Amino acid sequence: LSWLSRQAPTLSQRLLDYRAGVPLNPLDSSTLLLDLAPQLERYIAELFGIAAELAATRAAALSHDPVLRFKETVVLKQARRYRKPITARFTELDAWLSTQIGATEDRELAVANYALRLFEGAAQPEIDDLDTKRERLLQWAALALTDSTGQTAVRGWSSFTLPQRIDHANLVPLTQADNERLAPLQSDPADLRRRDGFALTDTRATAREVQSEVAYCKYCHDHEGDFCSIGFPEKKGKPELGLKHDPLNNILTGCPLEEKISEMHLLKKDGHTIAALAMAMVDNPMLPATGHRICNDCMKGCIYQKQDPVNIPQVETRVLMDALELPWGVEIYDLLTRWNPLRREQYLLQPYNGRKVLIAGLGPAGFTMAHHLTMEGCSVVGIDGLKIEPLPQTLLEQPIRDWSSLKEPLDERILYGFGGVAEYGITVRWDKNFLKLIYLSLARRQCFQVYGGVRLGGTITLEDAWALGFDHVCIATGAGYPRVIHIGNSLARGMRQANDFLMALQLTGAGKASSLANLQVRLPAVVIGGGLTGVDTATEVQAYYIKQVEKILLRCETLGIDTVRARLGPED
Numbered sequence: 407l408s409w410l411s412r413q414a415p416t417l418s419q420r421l422l423d424y425r426a427g428v429p430l431n432p433l434d435s436s437t438l439l440l441d442l443a444p445q446l447e448r449y450i451a452e453l454f455g456i457a458a459e460l461a462a463t464r465a466a467a468l469s470h471d472p473v474l475r476f477k478e479t480v481v482l483k484q485a486r487r488y489r490k491p492i493t494a495r496f497t498e499l500d501a502w503l504s505t506q507i508g509a510t511e512d513r514e515l516a517v518a519n520y521a522l523r524l525f526e527g528a529a530q531p532e533i534d535d536l537d538t539k540r541e542r543l544l545q546w547a548a549l550a551l552t553d554s555t556g557q558t559a560v561r562g563w564s565s566f567t568l569p570q571r572i573d574h575a576n577l578v579p580l581t582q583a584d585n586e587r588l589a590p591l592q593s594d595p596a597d598l599r600r601r602d603g604f605a606l607t608d609t610r611a612t613a614r615e616v617q618s619e620v621a622y623c624k625y626c627h628d629h630e631g632d633f634c635s636i637g638f639p640e641k642k643g644k645p646e647l648g649l650k651h652d653p654l655n656n657i658l659t660g661c662p663l664e665e666k667i668s669e670m671h672l673l674k675k676d677g678h679t680i681a682a683l684a685m686a687m688v689d690n691p692m693l694p695a696t697g698h699r700i701c702n703d704c705m706k707g708c709i710y711q712k713q714d715p716v717n718i719p720q721v722e723t724r725v726l727m728d729a730l731e732l733p734w735g736v737e738i739y740d741l742l743t744r745w746n747p748l749r750r751e752q753y754l755l756q757p758y759n760g761r762k763v764l765i766a767g768l769g770p771a772g773f774t775m776a777h778h779l780t781m782e783g784c785s786v787v788g789i790d791g792l793k794i795e796p797l798p799q800t801l802l803e804q805p806i807r808d809w810s811s812l813k814e815p816l817d818e819r820i821l822y823g824f825g826g827v828a829e830y831g832i833t834v835r836w837d838k839n840f841l842k843l844i845y846l847s848l849a850r851r852q853c854f855q856v857y858g859g860v861r862l863g864g865t866i867t868l869e870d871a872w873a874l875g876f877d878h879v880c881i882a883t884g885a886g887y888p889r890v891i892h893i894g895n896s897l898a899r900g901m902r903q904a905n906d907f908l909m910a911l912q913l914t915g916a917g918k919a920s921s922l923a924n925l926q927v928r929l930p931a932v933v934i935g936g937g938l939t940g941v942d943t944a945t946e947v948q949a950y951y952i953k954q955v956e957k958i959l960l961r962c963e964t965l966g967i968d969t970v971r972a973r974l975g976p977e978d
């Protein structure tokens with residue numbers, strides 16, 4: 407506060423009023439937070455001595471701006487509407503364009519800069535044959551949008567990735583090979599991603615793709631139209647009518663946490679990495695456990711209902727990653743969980759208040775409760791029925807400079823067991839190092855302890871909890887409820903429940919080359935059910951089968967095939 411009052415005295419007073427509960431309408435509240443967030447970023451940069459690195463991150467984010475301007479002013483406004491006849495072929499125009507931009511490692515940026523020189527700016531009078539060049543460039547861009555050779559040449563370019571109409575009856579376009587009735591459905595082979603083993607399969611959107619999504623956003627908070635955050639109303643200004651349903655009958659709730667998405671986007675657009683993270687963490691301090699591959703209620707609520715919405719989860723996860731990749735990024739995240747001046751309430755971890763709470767289940771619900779309760783000064787013990795490995799003491803006691811020193815390859819990482827369904831129910835499409843970050847942030851708090859292998863109702867009962875002196879018990883075990891499907895022989899050999907298979911695979915680490923876990927599968931496997939668990943099982947069983955064969959081969963080569971065979975039973 408004293409730093410802020412020196413830098414911006416009026417802002418400091420506005421912050422004090424905000425904390426004191428002076429009423430603010432949503433727009434004024436957003437304006438205040440948008441004014442505060444860059445100051446907070448500056449303060450944190452000074453505190454950690456990373457001003458230069460932060461400036462470099464900002465410059466890197468802003469370096470994509472020419473591409474976004476090119477998309478807006480040339481591709482969308484002119485090339486997409488180009489109707490004159492084009493006699494040249496794309497390859498001819500492309501060869502001409504290469505002579506104009508010269509050799510480059512980033513062709514998209516070079517084309518964008520060249521186009522902006524032609525269509526904007528003071529350099530125009532110096533350019534020979536300006537009209538001809540403009541025309542050729544527009545023809546090139548028009549063919550890049552419509553001609554198959556052109557489309558291939560700009561595949562993956564943000565400037566040529568345009569929002570598509572949403573077909574709710576065909577959200578994942580599939581075709582049937584040769585239109586045979588019994589042929590399996592398949593997606594466009596160009597969209598297939600090869601998978602080998604259990605390393606992270608999804609590297610997420612690039613920085614440019616994310617800036618493009620951010621530029622696509624309309625920053626609707628300024629007219630209280632940020633339905634991604636507050637939900638899509640049946641009729642604006644008539645809350646009594648409730649929220650809209652989409653054609654699949656999903657209620658368009660927007661983000662359940664009402665994360666300040668529009669404000670986060672605005673800060674990200676200007677390259678304010680830490681400010682954007684702090685803004686998102688006002689309502690979503692456990693942000694590593696949300697975002698890309700986890701949730702998308704925000705996207706469903708976006709104002710773009712008939713065409714692709716803004717890919718908010720990709721932006722959110724990028725905001726986190728950009729901050730984590732700064733020096734001391736892990737510590738900055740950790741600090742913002744415990745101290746975030748943008749929050750009106752709970753902006754600072756409170757001292758112990760004498761209350762003791764037992765939380766049963768350390769999945770997303772359990773660890774989020776643990777965060778909020780410790781923030782309020784409660785002493786929290788978290789238990790989970792599954793084993794939970796302790797974090798190395800050095801991580802708890804020493805500051806961490808580099809995210810890379812915390813991060814482990816998914817196919818080699820220790821299965822900490824922390825995170826419930828997020829640990830054992832999500833496959834390698836999501837980076838589970840984010841769970842380690844949350845675990846670390848909680849485990850460092852003096853008022854938090856964690857015990858694995860303790861099940862409420864088994865190892866410990868409610869009566870035990872009261873006898874041990876707990877004031878409250880929080881039951882956060884929902885997703886782990888074991889289910890047996892009532893189908894005859896559903897537990898016979900060769901049959902497995904999909905969730906049980908995934909859990910066995912994740913928790914034993916059977917996919918790791920070093921694991922001796924005994925999990926045998928044979929292919930072909932038939933997966934019944936096409937929900938998330940079914941799809942995960944279908945992908946994991948194929949990836950695991952290959953690992954299993956490789957592991958057996960290694961054993962045979964190391965021990966000799968006769969030794970391995972001698973130990974197999976009749977069923978093996």
Ligand code: SF4
Pocket residue numbers: 622623624625626627631632633634635667668671707708709710716718
């Ligand atoms: S994400 Fe969509 S709803 Fe949210 S602010 Fe941007 S355009 Fe508006």
